[in-house]
Every structure is written in C-alpha cells, then in structure tokens.
Amino acid sequence: MSVVTLKINDIDVAVEAGTTLLDAAKEAGVRIPTLCHLDGVSDVGACRLCLVQIEGIPKLLPACVTEATEGMNVTTETPELQEYRRMVVEMLFAEGNHVCAVCVANEHCELQDVAIEVGMDHTRFTYRFPEREVDISHPQFGIDHNRCILCTRCVRVCDEIEGAHVWDVSGRGPAAKVITGLNQPWGDVDACTACGKCVDACPTGSIFRKGTTVAEIDRDRGKLDFLVTAREEKKWTR
Amino acid sequence: MDWSELIEIAEQERNAQKAIRVHCCTSTGCQATNSIEVKKRLVAAVKEAGLNAEVQVVGVGCPGLCGQGPIVEIPSEGLQYQKVTPDQAESIVSALQNGGEADALQGDPNHPFFSRQVRIVQENSGKIDPERIEEYLMAEGYQGLHHAIYEMTPAEVVQEITKSGLRGRGGAGYPTGLKWATVAKMPPGSKYVICNADEGDPGAFMDRSVLESDPHRVLEGMAIAGYAVGATQGYIYVRAEYPLAISRLHKAIQQAKRKGILGAQIFGSPVDFTIEIRVGAGAFVCGEETALIASVEGGRGTPRPRPPYPAVSGLKGCPTLINNVETLANIPAILRKGADWFSNIGTDTSKGTKIFSVTGKIRNTGLIEVPMGISLREIVEDMGGGVPGGGKVKAIQTGGPSGGCIPEQLLDTPVDYDSLKKLGSIMGSGGMVVMDDSTSMVQVAQFYMEFCRGETCGKCIPCRAGTVQMYQLLTKILNQQATAADVEKLKELCGMVAATSLCGLGQTAPNPVMSTLHYFENEYLELLQPASVRPSNGKVPVRPS
Incomplete structure (x- = not known):
C-alpha cells in the first residue's frame, strides 16, 4: 500500500494512494460541504459543493471524485469557492419548495445545515414555486418532491446496497425527478422491500417515515376531558 | 474478398460508366423539396429520349447548396440546375440532347460558393451514389484502410495522424493523434472506437450530410482507427432524428461486410473490426462523450466527472476512442495522401479543412468546406453572398449553444480554433448562423439559453438550476422589466455556471450570453428600465418604485 502526501489548506496530510480529496480533507480536519456524497455508496460529483482549487489545474474539481496525488496543493476555501457554494445553495432553495418551518426534517436537514454553513440568509434568485407531487401511496414511507434536491442518494443506496433499484431519475433538466419503479406510485412497486434505506439516505425531508410530518401530529385533546370526567364523575368512558 | 478483387470491382464500375452522369441530390435537404420525384422523372425522361446508352442518372449525396435544392448537376457539361421541379426534368434532358x-x-x-471550397471530407459528396459501395471503391475508397493494414504498423498509423496535425472536429479541437496515442498505449484487451454522430447544435448539419453523402468514408475512418488503437469493435452513435443517415449507414455496413471490408479478417488479413449502430433518443447532452457512453451502455444519458477520460476508462470500463464524424471522415484521405499533404492545408495550429453549415440571413444557405484560416468575411460575403435584400451583417454565431457571437467588425478574423476562442466563441461543430441588423442579440442569447435549459440533463445543480435562472433573467430583460442589478446578476451567474458545471454543456452554456454581453452590451442596457442605474457607475442599483 503506497502513501501520498499532500497539502490541504496548507495542512500537510499523508493518506493511502487512491484516497479521495474529500476523505483526505477529513483526515486533515478540514470540512468540505457536500450534499450528494454519502459514505458507503458511489460518488457522482453532482452537487458541486465540494469543488476545490488545486494548484496547477485551471478547472475546479469535485473533491468527492478526485484522487489525492503526491505533492498536490489543495485549497478548499477561497472567496470564489465560497461564493459559488452559496450560489449553489441559493439555487436549490429557489428551485424547489423548501419551507423549513413545516418540514419533517427541520433542524435535522443537511440542506439547512449547508445553508447555514455557507452563510446563506436569503436567495438572490427568483423562487420558482414549481408544482410538485407528494406520493404517500407506500404504507410506511412518503416522498415529497417539493423538498427533493436530486442528489440521487436514494437511487444509489437502493441500487448499490439494497439491490432493489426501486429508485431512478426520469425527465431532463428542470423536469428531472426521482421516480419509483417505472414512474409508478411508490406503494405499487413490488421491488420495494420497505427497508427504509432511502429514508436514512435522504439529506432533506423529501423521503420520510409516515407519522413524522407536521401535519400528522395528532393532539389528543379529548384525553383531558376524559381525565376530568373520570376524576370527577368516576366514569371511565370516552 | 482480397484487395485485387476489390480493385477489380472498382475497375468494372469505372468501365460501366456512361459518357454523361446526371447527378441529382438525394440528401435530406433536397428530398424535402421533392428531389426523389425529380430523379424519377429524370430517369424516365432519359429513357424516353433514348439516351440510356450515354446518360445515367445518379442519386448522389449533398453538393452543398441546400437552400437552392433540389440540385441537379451535369459535371461533364459544366451545368448546374437549382430548385428543379419534377416538371422541369424533361426540359433538362432535352437540352442535354439537343x-x-x-x-x-x-x-x-464556378461561383465562389463552390470554387473557394477545398473538399477533403466532402470530396465524394454530390459526386457518388452513397448507397453503392462500388462507387466508393471507384473513388479510391478503402485504399487508406488497405494501406494502413498492409503497409503500416498501428503505431505508424497513430504517428501519421499525429503528424497531420488533425484536431477534433466535434467542438473542443483536441489533437486527434494524441487521443489515438492514449488509447493505443493502454494495455491490450477490449477497446472500443465510437463515432459520435449525435450532432445537435441548432443550425449544424454537416455530420448528417457526411453520413448521408459518403457513409463508407466514416466506416473506413473508424476501421483505420480501430486498427491503430487495437480495437475490434466500433459503434456509431447517431441521433434518431437522422433517419436517412441511419438507413444509409446500415446499408453501407452491410455492403462492407459482404465485401469482407468489415467483420473478421479484413481484406483477408488478421485484422478484425465490426461496427454497430446505436440510435440516440433525442437528448442533446448525449453528444458529451461520457453521457454518450452511458447511453450506448443502455443507461440514462448523463455525463460523469472526468477524469478518468474515456481514452482510459470508457465504454464498459475499457479504453475507448471517441471521435466525431467529420474527424473520422478526414482519416482515409490522410492515410491515402499522407500527413504532409494534409498539414500543408490550413494554419499553423489548425490543419486541414472545416465544413461549416452556413445558415440564417444569408443568400447561399448550405454546407461549405473551406481551408482553416479563411476569413469569416470571405465565407459570409464572397461565398455566402451576403445578406439577401442588401441588409448588413450584424454578427455571426459560431459553435451553437456552446459558442458565441462575433460582431461584424471582427469578420476579418481567420477561422481557426485559437482565433475564434480568443474572440469568446468556439469553432464548435461548425454551425454558422448569420444575423443581420434586424436581429436582437438579447433574443439570440435567450434563444440559446432556452435551448440549454431544455437540454441540460439535470444532474448537476449549476447547469440544471442556473440555466433556468439565466433564462428568466434574459426574459425579464427582454420584457423591459429588468434593472442594472439584474444584468450584474446575469454576469455572476454566467461565471458561476461556467466554472462549476459538471460537463461541457453547462461549462459552455453561458457563452452566447457572455459574448453578446461583451460585444453588444448596449443592447442589454437599452432594454433596462429607464430609471435604473447603469452598472458601470458603481452605485447601488435602485429599483424604481
């Protein structure tokens, strides 16, 4: 096993050959924001948040798929990179319908975390308010396309780990969306094993377990009345 | 079949030629204006006039002047007829007779449109019947392949291509020899050659014409490439919108197989090479090489990050050589006539010729093949005949949605990869759209952005969402609702999408906007709301209430 040494933000780090820059940065204690990367599945380099600057290479390269090589000099934070990252996150917020206040993933959301991390307090782009569907045909899970950022983590976990390949992408450009089966309602897809890996993989509140959404919160007000009646009239009926 | 038998076929074909050949274009452009019927009537008229012994009517590929089709040519008499109707067939034949x-x-x-051309790729276009291998053999076809296999080692072939200075005709202008050398030097094993015929730029149709007019030439180029890099399997990825090209390719592959030129043991040598056709499903992004490979593999046509480049890991993870149609169509001529001959044509950094499809506000619409280094002005004014109705050229768009607009004052620029790049445009695949004074450059930018917005695959965010945002800003500007701040935002977006997109589509999508902003910024500013602050004065833009 050979080892390569490189510099990330002027920090010297030694990693095994074949290590990606993203992992090398982790080793050096440098955080690089990502949204499409997920430990354990293949990388696609789609979210462009992990772009870094490498000395001697004119193009910005995604850290998740670029291998560390001997003597590389990598910079992960420049004003330009920070600006690009903020724009990426702003674009995501303008593209879907992301309303944190009513989201199942509020405060457990990687999109929200990244937005805070890159210092996005508003989006300078026009909100597009697309009309997107919610599919709750599956008995245990649901997908709210309004919150999908097309990171394709669900596609990859389902294909690479569960081996069911329930998820895929259909459509092009602004019409692209993740689909279940042959663009069927999720509940009709026989291939789904209901393993829930896609729920765990989803960085936002797009794929969720039923019963956890804000709308599904069920307050049992009748219980108060029941308790009072029970205590005062000794009647244990509702 | 061995070589002597093929020579024999070519000789027989030559001897069977009648004194006068009447060429009728049967490519898509002329077919759209009823050239098939014209050809039928010409055949009937020749028979009627009893000229069957001297005159043969041949359906040929594209002579180039697509805007004036159907074209009928009688080369031996120096005659050319344009916009021929079926009813005129008889009169053409009787004029020939009497x-x-x-x-x-x-x-x-002899118009400059024809006389200034230097035809290498199109040397047979409009001269031979693309559906008959005999005619291609008669025109020295497959000699380059024979020469390569029997007189050169694969390394020598790569060397020859490198020496020729040929650069990729698909857009980026990557040195072809270098690409071949990379694939050739990968360890032996499964390797592939792919011909990229997914031509999709609006206003570009030279690859279609080459495939329709001289399909064997592309097959020969691919077989030579296969021999040079050590691949035995080739794929032609052609878009479904080119049905005639697909059918002619199928026919050509079949004929070549039957003659032992494709398949196992080419010309009886130990070299094998087979070619299959893969038909695209209408996605522009599949012209990007990694998306193309995904599509050939049967997957969703989306690009993946490079490196690894296809030359190292391409189709099914094997080293893959991907060249564009026009690039491959240059190969047979280079092998036949030598690298020195080829490198004498063109400029220092751009060798050979380039086919351009000249369209838009121009008198002579069609395909021209010109030596690199010719000026844009010569193409537009002398060959193209300028703007019809005496209007003035305002700009030329080159390189399609990845290219830019070159203003009239820069028309003396020589056409080569580097000069066009310096002007903020690209050679691209060779689309050239001429615009006159009546054209709004902002509208042009919006048109191309609409195209990119519809064709981005949606994988990476900058391209998927950025093109939409840019399109909206351009629309806002055109609707005169924008402020100077919007123009600044547009510029920021252009920079960001170009720098951060995953593949060439996104990286170059802002080019039409950036080049029109560069050369025609006043057209943008004129459309801004009157009270807005112009971006040049550095003040905070205020939106009028």
Missing part, C-alpha cells in the same frame, strides 16, 4: 437552354433555374458551378 443543346439549348433548359427551362430550369441555372446555377453557376
């Missing part, structure tokens, strides 16, 4: 003028629009085959 002398005198035919009742048809006569064209000038």
Whole structure:
C-alpha cells in the first residue's frame, strides 16, 4: 500500500494512494460541504459543493471524485469557492419548495445545515414555486418532491446496497425527478422491500417515515376531558 | 474478398460508366423539396429520349447548396440546375440532347460558393451514389484502410495522424493523434472506437450530410482507427432524428461486410473490426462523450466527472476512442495522401479543412468546406453572398449553444480554433448562423439559453438550476422589466455556471450570453428600465418604485 502526501489548506496530510480529496480533507480536519456524497455508496460529483482549487489545474474539481496525488496543493476555501457554494445553495432553495418551518426534517436537514454553513440568509434568485407531487401511496414511507434536491442518494443506496433499484431519475433538466419503479406510485412497486434505506439516505425531508410530518401530529385533546370526567364523575368512558 | 478483387470491382464500375452522369441530390435537404420525384422523372425522361446508352442518372449525396435544392448537376457539361421541379426534368434532358437552354433555374458551378471550397471530407459528396459501395471503391475508397493494414504498423498509423496535425472536429479541437496515442498505449484487451454522430447544435448539419453523402468514408475512418488503437469493435452513435443517415449507414455496413471490408479478417488479413449502430433518443447532452457512453451502455444519458477520460476508462470500463464524424471522415484521405499533404492545408495550429453549415440571413444557405484560416468575411460575403435584400451583417454565431457571437467588425478574423476562442466563441461543430441588423442579440442569447435549459440533463445543480435562472433573467430583460442589478446578476451567474458545471454543456452554456454581453452590451442596457442605474457607475442599483 503506497502513501501520498499532500497539502490541504496548507495542512500537510499523508493518506493511502487512491484516497479521495474529500476523505483526505477529513483526515486533515478540514470540512468540505457536500450534499450528494454519502459514505458507503458511489460518488457522482453532482452537487458541486465540494469543488476545490488545486494548484496547477485551471478547472475546479469535485473533491468527492478526485484522487489525492503526491505533492498536490489543495485549497478548499477561497472567496470564489465560497461564493459559488452559496450560489449553489441559493439555487436549490429557489428551485424547489423548501419551507423549513413545516418540514419533517427541520433542524435535522443537511440542506439547512449547508445553508447555514455557507452563510446563506436569503436567495438572490427568483423562487420558482414549481408544482410538485407528494406520493404517500407506500404504507410506511412518503416522498415529497417539493423538498427533493436530486442528489440521487436514494437511487444509489437502493441500487448499490439494497439491490432493489426501486429508485431512478426520469425527465431532463428542470423536469428531472426521482421516480419509483417505472414512474409508478411508490406503494405499487413490488421491488420495494420497505427497508427504509432511502429514508436514512435522504439529506432533506423529501423521503420520510409516515407519522413524522407536521401535519400528522395528532393532539389528543379529548384525553383531558376524559381525565376530568373520570376524576370527577368516576366514569371511565370516552 | 482480397484487395485485387476489390480493385477489380472498382475497375468494372469505372468501365460501366456512361459518357454523361446526371447527378441529382438525394440528401435530406433536397428530398424535402421533392428531389426523389425529380430523379424519377429524370430517369424516365432519359429513357424516353433514348439516351440510356450515354446518360445515367445518379442519386448522389449533398453538393452543398441546400437552400437552392433540389440540385441537379451535369459535371461533364459544366451545368448546374437549382430548385428543379419534377416538371422541369424533361426540359433538362432535352437540352442535354439537343443543346439549348433548359427551362430550369441555372446555377453557376464556378461561383465562389463552390470554387473557394477545398473538399477533403466532402470530396465524394454530390459526386457518388452513397448507397453503392462500388462507387466508393471507384473513388479510391478503402485504399487508406488497405494501406494502413498492409503497409503500416498501428503505431505508424497513430504517428501519421499525429503528424497531420488533425484536431477534433466535434467542438473542443483536441489533437486527434494524441487521443489515438492514449488509447493505443493502454494495455491490450477490449477497446472500443465510437463515432459520435449525435450532432445537435441548432443550425449544424454537416455530420448528417457526411453520413448521408459518403457513409463508407466514416466506416473506413473508424476501421483505420480501430486498427491503430487495437480495437475490434466500433459503434456509431447517431441521433434518431437522422433517419436517412441511419438507413444509409446500415446499408453501407452491410455492403462492407459482404465485401469482407468489415467483420473478421479484413481484406483477408488478421485484422478484425465490426461496427454497430446505436440510435440516440433525442437528448442533446448525449453528444458529451461520457453521457454518450452511458447511453450506448443502455443507461440514462448523463455525463460523469472526468477524469478518468474515456481514452482510459470508457465504454464498459475499457479504453475507448471517441471521435466525431467529420474527424473520422478526414482519416482515409490522410492515410491515402499522407500527413504532409494534409498539414500543408490550413494554419499553423489548425490543419486541414472545416465544413461549416452556413445558415440564417444569408443568400447561399448550405454546407461549405473551406481551408482553416479563411476569413469569416470571405465565407459570409464572397461565398455566402451576403445578406439577401442588401441588409448588413450584424454578427455571426459560431459553435451553437456552446459558442458565441462575433460582431461584424471582427469578420476579418481567420477561422481557426485559437482565433475564434480568443474572440469568446468556439469553432464548435461548425454551425454558422448569420444575423443581420434586424436581429436582437438579447433574443439570440435567450434563444440559446432556452435551448440549454431544455437540454441540460439535470444532474448537476449549476447547469440544471442556473440555466433556468439565466433564462428568466434574459426574459425579464427582454420584457423591459429588468434593472442594472439584474444584468450584474446575469454576469455572476454566467461565471458561476461556467466554472462549476459538471460537463461541457453547462461549462459552455453561458457563452452566447457572455459574448453578446461583451460585444453588444448596449443592447442589454437599452432594454433596462429607464430609471435604473447603469452598472458601470458603481452605485447601488435602485429599483424604481
């Protein structure tokens, strides 16, 4: 096993050959924001948040798929990179319908975390308010396309780990969306094993377990009345 | 079949030629204006006139002047007829028989549109019947392949291509020899050659014409490439929108197989090479090489990050050589006539010729093959005949949605990869759209952005969402609702999408906007709301209430 040494933000780090820059940065204690990367599945380099600057290479390269090589000099934070990252996150917020206040993933959301991390307090782009569907045909899970950022983590976990390949992408450009089966309602897809890996993989509140959404919160007000009646009239009926 | 038998076929074909060949274009452009019927009537008229012994009517590929089709040419008499209708067929034949003028629009085959061309890729276009391998053999076809296999080692072939200075004709202009050398030097094993015929730029149709007019030439180029890099399997990825090209390719592959030129043991040598066709499903992004490979593999046509480049890991993870149609169509001629001959044509950094499809506000619409280094002005004014109705050229768009607009004052620029790049445009695949004074450059930018917005695959965010945002800003500007701040935002977006997108589509999508902003910024500013602050004065833009 050979080892390569490189510099990330002027920090010297030694990693095994074949290590990606993203992992090398982790080793050096440098955080690089990502949204499409997920430990354990293949990388696609789609979210462009992990772009870094490498000395001697004119193009910005995604850290998740670029291998560390001997003597590389990598910079992960420049004003330009920070600006690009903020724009990426702003674009995501303008593209879907992301309303944190009513989201199942509020405060457990990687999109929200990244937005805070890159210092996005508003989006300078026009909100597009697309009309997107919610599919709750599956008995245990649901997908709210309004919150999908097309990171394709669900596609990859389902294909690479569960081996069911329930998820895929259909459509092009602004019409692209993740689909279940042959663009069927999720509940009709026989291939789904209901393993829930896609729920765990989803960085936002797009794929969720039923019963956890804000709308599904069920307050049992009748219980108060029941308790009072029970205590005062000794009647244990509702 | 061995080589002597093929030579024999070519000789027989030559001997069977009649004194006069009447060429009728049967490519898509002329077919759209009823050239098939014209050809039928010409055949009937020749028979009627009893000229069958001397005259043969041949359906040929594209002579180039697509805007004036159907084109009928009689090269031995120096005659060319344009916009021929079926009813004029008889008169053309009787003029041929009895002398005198035919009742048809006569064209000038010596017009600069034709005389200034240097035809390498198109040397047979409009001259041979693309559906008959015998005619290609008669035109020295497959000699380059034979020469390569029997007189050169694969390394020598790569060397020859490198020496020729040929650069990729698909857009980026990557040195072809270098690409071949990379694939050739990968360890032996499964390797592939792919011909990229997914031509999709609006206003570009030279690859279609090459495939329709001389399909064997592309097959020969691929077989030579296969021999040079050590691949035994080739794929042609052609878009479904080119049905005639697909059918002619199928026919050509079949004919070549039957003659032992494709398949196992080419010309009886130990070299194998087979070619299959893969038909695209209408996605522009599949012209990007990694998306193309995904599509050939049967997957969703989306690009993946490079490196690894296809030359190292391409189709099914094997080293893959991907060249564009026009690039491959140059190969047979280079092998036949030598690298020195080829490198004498063109400029220092751009060798050979390039086919351009000249469209838009121009008198002579069609395909021209010109040596690199010719000026844009010569193409537009001398060959193209300028703007019809005496209007003035305002700009030329080159390189399609990845290219830019070159203003009139820079028309003396020589056409080569580097000069066009310096002007903020690209050679691209060779689309050239001429615009006159009546064209709004902001609208042009919006048109191309609409195209990119519809064709981005949606994988990476900058391209998927950025093109939408840019399109909206351009629309806002055109609707005169924008402020100077919007123009600044547009510029920021252009920079960001170009720098951060995953593949070439996104990286170059802002080019039409950036180049029109560069050369025609006043057109943008004129459309801004009157009270807005112009971006040049550095003040905070205020939106009028």
